[in-house]
Amino acid sequence: DVKVTQSSRYLVKRTGEKVFLECVQDMDHENMFWYRQDPGLGLRLIYFSYDVKMKEKGDIPEGYSVSREKKERFSLILESASTNQTSMYLCASSPRQVSDTQYFGPGTRLTVL
Amino acid sequence: QQPVQSPQAVILREGEDAVINCSSSKALYSVHWYRQKHGEAPVFLMILLKGGEQKGHEKISASFNEKKQQSSLYLTASQLSYSGTYFCGTPRADYKLSFGAGTTVTVRA
Numbered sequence: 001d002v003k004v005t006q007s008s009r010y011l012v013k014r015t016g017e018k019v020f021l022e023c024v025q026d027m028d029h030e031n032m033f034w035y036r037q038d039p040g041l042g043l044r045l046i047y048f049s050y051d052v053k054m055k056e057k058g059d060i061p062e063g064y065s066v067s068r069e070k071k072e073r074f075s076l077i078l079e080s081a082s083t084n085q086t087s088m089y090l091c092a093s094s095p096r097q098v099s100d101t102q103y104f105g106p107g108t109r110l111t112v113l
Numbered sequence: 114q115q116p117v118q119s120p121q122a123v124i125l126r127e128g129e130d131a132v133i134n135c136s137s138s139k140a141l142y143s144v145h146w147y148r149q150k151h152g153e154a155p156v157f158l159m160i161l162l163k164g165g166e167q168k169g170h171e172k173i174s175a176s177f178n179e180k181k182q183q184s185s186l187y188l189t190a191s192q193l194s195y196s197g198t199y200f201c202g203t204p205r206a207d208y209k210l211s212f213g214a215g216t217t218v219t220v221r222a
Contacts, residue, residue, distance in 0.1 A: 004154070033209075042115065042200065042214040043155075058209075090155070101145065102202075102210065104154040 003027070004105035006091055012111045019078040021108050023091030029103075030096055032074035034058075034066065037088040037107070046089075049074055081112045114138050116203045118213035125191045125220045133186040133216045135201030144184035145202035145210060146175055155200060158186075191220045 007022035025032065031050050035043040035058075045058030047066040055066050063085060067075045074093075078085055088109050092102040117136045125131055135144060142163040149155040161177040161184050172189045188195055198217045202210035 035212075040121075040214055043212040045209060048209060097208070101157045101160065103157070104147075106152075106154045 004091060004093055004103050006089075006105040006108050008108050009106060010109050010111075012113065013078075013081050014113055015082060017078075017081050017112075019081050019110065019112075021076040021078075021089055021091075021110070023074045023076070023105055024072050025074075025091075025093040025103070026072065027093060027095075027103065028071065029093035030071075031094045031100075032068065033092040033094075033102065034064075034074065034076045035090045035092065036060070037090055043090065046076065078110075081110075083112050086110060086112045114205075115211050116144075116201055116213040118199075118201060118216050120216060121214070122217040123219070125188070125195075125218065127192060127220060127222055128190050131188045131191065131218065133188070133199055133201075133218075134183055135186070135203070135213055136181070136183045137203050139182065141177070141179065141182050141184070141203055143204055144175075144177060146184075146186055147200045147202065147212075148197045149200065149215075150197040158199075188218065191218075193220050193222065196220045 004025045013019050034046040048056045049068040065077045088107050090107045091105040094100040094102045119134050123131050144161045146158040147155040175186045177184050198215040200215045201213045205211045
């Protein structure tokens with residue numbers, strides 16, 4: 001059974017803190033994604049990785065960075081958290097083709113105070 | 114370009130039917146449908162391919178209208194378990210998926 005896990009379901013941080021969100025998939029998928037989900041806006045792509053150490057900016061990369069040192073793990077980093085980064089963050093993975101079916105993690109609800 | 118979903122929300126009683134539409138401003142060759150229950154991860158329901166047959170998942174089916182650049186999701190004889198937010202995803206020029214804003218479905222007993 002395919003599985004994508006995220007390190008935390010809920011996280012509360014203060015403005016200016018550095019925040020790490022981790023995602024692990026056990027399906028040996030090449031592609032991994034980070035999205036943020038906001039009411040009325042749907043899922044917006046932050047960053048994408050198609051291989052170890054390879055990454056591409058998505059539609060809203062400002063204020064975020066990513067790391068993929070191992071195939072199964074994709075980390076999202078908020079260098080200096082701000083209140084407008086309060087959101088639900090979803091990680092996903094897909095096999096070889098980027099337009100393949102995506103498998104999502106349960107999400108991390110981040111609140112920045 | 115993000116696909117446009119309608120309606121934004123729908124409330125049903127058990128056993129009623131509903132239709133959710135997903136429209137694109139450009140030509141489509143596939144549409145993905147996902148459902149996200151409250152507090153859970155989005156789950157893949159089905160993919161519709163250009164020229165392909167209508168798909169189904171439980172009593173949820175979908176169609177693809179190439180001419181209208183639209184896909185429709187049909188919830189037939191709805192059950193309480195159908196409650197959630199339904200998203201469509203369409204391929205972009207860079208082959209990644211662009212998701213609609215979602216349609217929240219509430220099924221009441």
